[in-house]
Amino acid sequence: MKKKWLLPIFASFMFFTGVGIHDAKAATIADITNTAKAYLGVPYQYGGTNIQTGVDCSAYTQIVFSKLGISLERTSKAQYQQGTAISKDNLKTGDLVFFNTSGSGISHVGIYIGDNSFISATTSSGVKIDKINDPYYWGSRYVGAKRVATFTDNDFGEVKEAEIDFSIYASRGEVALRLANKLQLNTSNTNSSFPDIKPSSKYAGAAEALKKIGVFTGDENGKFNPGSPMTRGQLSKVLVxxxxxxxxxxxxxxxxxxNAHWANTYVAILASNKITVGKGDGTFGVNDNVTLAQLDAFIQRLTQ
Known part of the structure; x- marks a missing residue:
């Protein structure tokens, strides 16, 4: 049986198509912003559709909305044909915002996240947050916005049991595998000293190799918990x-x-080495679960 964790469950999503706004409830404001920010730092790749190797702007928006059960077309021009036109003064979180960066019409799309900010996959810096009225670039290139779904206020109601989607988030076992591989550690010893990892586990060699160099020590019971998620704060300690x-x-x-936070020193070291710039809103997301995209972005910066 798969381990389950307490997480807010998304509403029952429906797929949105056509040119109007679907009447069904989509997701909360927190859902769209957290999902969008989960890919901060993912590299840009023209025509790319893989968050591991890189995405272009419309692939990024398509991926984010698909996680919430909302279907978008593949290109920015096609996405501009969806939804209902919204004036800049009436923008709401989750609206798609469009720009002319090529001089020949719609060529860039992002997701509005409030406070005059939007997040998109940029050619220069990958997925990042920018100001929609930036006078140096985006402000003069803004074309318009479309609303393909209405996102509700945060729902602080009942928290239900749901499985973490490890196709998005990084488990402790996956962190161990990717780090051991990148560090080229000897993972031949699968006789794990962690009581919850059997020698047959795919994580056994990596977990033991990382324990040998002092990166993982186990919880208060000595367990590794390979199927548990890892927070960004915990990852900062592991990476340092x-x-x-x-x-x-x-x-x-x-x-x-x-300064009093246990992860302050580790986060500060990552930031001073230009490994992290936070979430773009002045926070690091210390208690957020690490996504696979974020993990790969951190490792890529560490090994460049």
Whole structure:
């Protein structure tokens, strides 16, 4: 039986197509913003549709909306034909915003996330957050917006039991596998000292190799918990220790990681080494579960 975790369950989603806004409830504002931000740092690739290797702007929006059960067309021009036109003054979180960056019509799309900000896959920096009225670039290239679904206010009602989608989020076992591979560790010893990892487990060699170099020590019961998610704060500690990182001058401060927070030193070291720039809103997301895309982005920056 798969381990289950307490997470807010998305509403019963329906697929949206056509030119209008579907009447059915889609998802909450938190759902669309958290899903969109989960891919911060994913690299840009023209024509790319794989979050592991890179995406273009319309593939990014298509992927994000698909996670919420909403169907978008493949290209920015085709997406501009969906939904209902919305004026800039009436933008709401989750609206698609479109730009002319090529001089020949619609060529870029992003997702409005409030506070005059939008998130998109950019050619220069991959998935990142920008200001929609940026006077140096985006402001003069803005074309319009479309609403393909209406996202509701955060639902603080009942929290139900749901499985974490490990096709999106990184389990502790997957973190171990990818780190051991990138560090080229000897993973031949599968006689794991962690009581919850059998020698036959695909995580056995990686977990033991990382324990040998002091990266993983287990919980209070000595367990590795390979099927558990890992927070961004926990990952910061793992990465600092795995790559033996040191503080490099002054680091950016994040509102959710005060000096008294246990992860402050680790997050500061990552930031000082330009491994993280946070979530684009002044926070690091220290308690957010790490996504596979974020994990790959961190590792890529560490090994460039």
């Amino acid at each position: 220790e795995a790559f033996n990182l040191k503080q490099q001058g002054t680091a950016e401060q994040f509102a959710d990681v005060p």
